[in-house]
Amino acid sequence: MEGEPVNVNEFQELARQALPKIYYDYYSGGAEDEYTLKQNVEAFQGITIRPRILVDVSRIDLSTTVLGYQISVPILIAPSAKHKWAHPEGEVATARAAAVCDTIMILSYRSTCTIEEVASSCNAVRFFQCYVYKRRDISANLLQRAERCGYKAIVLTVDSPRLGRREKDIKNKMVNPQLKNFEGLISTRVSTDDGSNIEAFDANTAFDASLSWKDIGWLRSITNLPVLLKGVLTHEDGG
Numbered sequence: 001m002e003g004e005p006v007n008v009n010e011f012q013e014l015a016r017q018a019l020p021k022i023y024y025d026y027y028s029g030g031a032e033d034e035y036t037l038k039q040n041v042e043a044f045q046g047i048t049i050r051p052r053i054l055v056d057v058s059r060i061d062l063s064t065t066v067l068g069y070q071i072s073v074p075i076l077i078a079p080s081a082k083h084k085w086a087h088p089e090g091e092v093a094t095a096r097a098a099a100v101c102d103t104i105m106i107l108s109y110r111s112t113c114t115i116e117e118v119a120s121s122c123n124a125v126r127f128f129q130c131y132v133y134k135r136r137d138i139s140a141n142l143l144q145r146a147e148r149c150g151y152k153a154i155v156l157t158v159d160s161p162r163l164g165r166r167e168k169d170i171k172n173k174m175v176n177p178q179l180k181n182f183e184g185l186i187s188t189r190v191s192t193d194d195g196s197n198i199e200a201f202d203a204n205t206a207f208d209a210s211l212s213w214k215d216i217g218w219l220r221s222i223t224n225l226p227v228l229l230k231g232v233l234t235h236e237d238g239g
């Protein structure tokens with residue numbers, strides 16, 4: 001590529017060149033045949049803008065509020081796991097970027113920097129993403145640490161009682177690393193005989209797949225922070 005990257009696709013190409021294949025595949029891959037991954041991209045390509053003319057656009061303000069927090073654009077940084085696989089500074093650098101862009105970062109429970117490290121790295125507004133674990137004391141520990149460290153909301157991911165079967169990770173024999181957030185709580189380092197698998201910890205050891213609406217009440221009883229649900233996919237569930 002000549003010159004500086006100018007769009008997301010060019011950044012992705014640079015990442016492909018720079019990262020070990022096992023990590024690039026993790027970030028860019030999807031579940032099974034990656035049919036949904038492709039469909040998502042195609043769905044965005046299908047959206048066209050219907051422009052109206054002769055409208056005064058000399059002053060454009062995209063700022064908005066989320067839970068009362070002012071942000072410069074209606075875009076938040078979604079939680080994604082293991083940033084140190086891409087850069088040694090990991091989620092601490094992502095949090096600084098959120099602060100510079102004046103938006104909100106949602107820290108993944110699978111972060112490679114701890115809840116505390118990210119909190120002390122900058123004053124960006126931060127939310128904390130988590131799951132409900134079979135061992136409720138783990139959820140309680142993480143949530144209470146996030147609350148103590150000044151995170152402003154809990155984002156509960158509700159669309160993955162089981163994580164997808166990620167075939168690239170299986171082929172690459174991915175090993176789930178020990179994550180510092182879980183030290184003293186549970187071992188997250190998992191490798192299985194049949195290749196990978198990065199999701200073995202979540203699927204077999206950690207997530208409570210029986211999670212249902214009544215558990216949201218439990219979650220709200222252990223934190224004073226607002227609880228947001230991430231992954232609502234149908235209007236029936238949204239209503």
Ligand SMILES: Cc1cc2nc3c(=O)[nH]c(=O)nc-3n(C[C@H](O)[C@H](O)[C@H](O)COP(=O)(O)O)c2cc1C
Nearest residue numbers: 026027028040078079080081108109110129157230
């Ligand atoms: C590499 C990677 C890691 C992710 N890790 C998490 C995670 O730890 N927790 C979570 O709730 N979502 C996670 N996600 C899902 C994203 O937050 C987001 O919902 C998903 O990528 C769909 O948004 P997109 O179409 O903009 O990629 C991850 C996504 C990717 C690509």
